Amino acid sequence: MPTPSETFLSAARERLGPTAVDTTPETVGRYGANLLPGGDLPPAGVLYPGSTEEVQAIVRLANTHGVALWPTSTGENRGLGLKSPVRPGQVVVDLGRRMNRIVEIDETLAYVVVEPGVTYAQLYEELGRRGHKLMMDTTSGPPDGGILGNTLDKGAGYTPYFDHFGMSCGYEVVLPTGEVLRTSDGALPGSKTQYLSKYGYGPFLDGLFVQSNLGIVTRMGVWLMPRPPVLRSFFFTFPDDEDLGDIFELVRPLKLNNVVPTLIKVTSDVYAFGTEETYPFEKTGGKTPLPAEVRKELRERHGLGAWLVSGAFYGPSEEAVQPLLERVKAHFLKSGKARYISHAEAEKSRVLKIHIDTFSGQPTRDELGLLRWRPGSGATWFLPASPMVGRVANEQQALSRRILTEHGFEFVCEYVCGPRMSRALHILLFNRQDAEERERAGRCFRALLQAYAEAGYTIARAPLDMQQEAMAKLEGVPEVLSRLKKALDPEGILAPGKYGIS
Structure with a gap:
């Protein structure tokens, strides 16, 4: 049967x-x-x-x-x-x-309508074919990643349009019963503003379909940014791990006052040179974390410190951007610890050009080199929130380094900083072909999740095998989501268990 x-x-x-x-x-x-x-x-x-x-x-x-x-x-x-x-x-x-069509690009109002299969590379190519008048925001992940899927999982980029959910508008959704719902102004038959007016009339429904299993989004509008004539990035290196606290104190006023239009990235040394290097087993015998002298050698090979700070300015001309660069340069150099790297110098480095590409809306594959850091290509993300306070940043850094070291893994982290909080993207790299190491990586993730929850910090996204445990840390939300799930999906057919929602 x-x-x-x-x-x-x-x-x-x-x-x-x-x-x-x-x-x-x-x-x-x-x-x-x-x-x-x-x-x-x-x-x-x-x-x-x-x-x-x-x-x-x-x-x-x-x-x-x-x-x-x-x-x-x-x-x-x-x-x-x-x-x-x-x-x-x-x-x-x-x-x-098969659902991979760019449905519409409106160059006057600067938006695109995409189906789920449209990738960052595909949209970048189409915008280029049209003369790059408009600029999309991209991740630093694979160019063949999907724009819609990244948005629905609360993914983000680095330009002023970094908030992918915030820059999306007008969803077409197949509900678990088979009905079609169009959100925002799209709910009006014949709507002319479906992809322009995000909030519409009545309760805001778009958020129900983000990190959830309450519907299948089959079409979405994405707002685009007019491409500026000039982009100039800036980079600063800092020598010591403990400098992270000073860096946060320097970054916060720049973002609170909107001096720098992009998010500001604060990248750890292993995260940076790990895109080009593999773990030096021949020098360390597999010791984790890397011995100080080996870390230093790899940093020097790529002109890095313990931390790399990056951001960018846009403007109509070189002359317009230069005073902004001088202002941020003086701001960081007053610390007495920072070393400045210019846009022109950074363009010559594959490690640094990754950041230039992301600030310019150009998809890049170079960061995927991190998957070669250890054999077996195992990788999982841990993404806690970090307040933009130097003392807290160093407390979190110490917590992460301790837990990772206890479990035999490297601290590989990039803080993506806004005005009030950053997202601390930890990449836990391990040998997935080694059963013991794979099991140890799972224990390490759980230890990080528990320690950060006890300290009062939740995560923004979760890998498949940890979604249930991450949701269980929250109070009230799982119960409300369960009631919504039963109402919208009475037969429980749509992705039961996704993000811990059954």
Whole structure:
């Protein structure tokens, strides 16, 4: 007797056509693979819808057969789980394979409408074909990452348009019952302002579909920035780990007063040179953290210190930007610790050019070099909030370094700083082919999660294998989300378990 999944997949094949359903072992294995400590999570099969109507059909069939779906756009986030479902046996709905159209670009009002499969590289190429009049915000992750998927997982970039959710407008959503909802002004039939007016009339619903399993977003508007004629970045290195506190004190007023339009990145040495280097086993015998003399040698090879600070200015001309650079240069150099690196000098360094690219809205693959730091390419992200207070930054740094060292891993971190808080992107790199090291990486993540929660700091995003535990740290929210889930998804077919919501 066929299982519910088999019956569902047979019905989906009949409804969508044979090429839109794949259950071959090779495909199932590829879609279940991830780089996380918890291991692979193979789905029951993979579906490739080509339209919102086909997504509706899939959802209705899933309700009929009681099958759990796992929607994904491009599934290229290495640190959070790739295309893998949160639970084995769910059916992956790959929205990126065929739903990858740039629906509209309005150059007057500076927005684009995208389907789930549109990547950063694809949009950058199209904007270039149109003369680069408009500039998108990109991540420092893979260029084949999806714009819609990153936005719905609270991803961010670095330009003034860094807040990807904040710069999105007007969602088209297939609800777990198969109905279509258009948010914001799009709820008005024939709306002319669906992608212009974010909040619309009545309660704001867009947030229900961010980091959730309450609907499948099939179309979204994204606001774009007019490309400035001139971009000039700035870089400062600081020599010692403890300088992080001073750096935060220097960065905060620049952002509170909006002196620097970009976010300001504060990048640890291993995070920076790890994009070009691999762990020097021959010099250390595998010791973690790196011995001080080896760290120093690798820093000097790339002209770095313990910390690298970066940001950028935009303007109509070199003459307009130069006074801004001089102002920020004087601000950092007064510390007596900073060393300045100019835009022209930084362009010659692959390690530094990553940051120039992100500030200019150009997708880059270079940061993926971090996955080669240790063999086995295991990687998971830990992203706590950090108040923009120097004392707190150093307390958090000491906490992270202690826990990572206890578990045998490097401190690889980049603080992305706004006016009041930063996001501390820890990349936990480990050998995923080594069962002991993989298990140890899982324990390390849990220790970080627990320690930061006890200190009063939550995380912004969570890898698949830790989403349940991260949600369990919150009070009240899981219960409210559970009630919403039951109301919107009575059969529980849409990604049960995602972000700890069942």
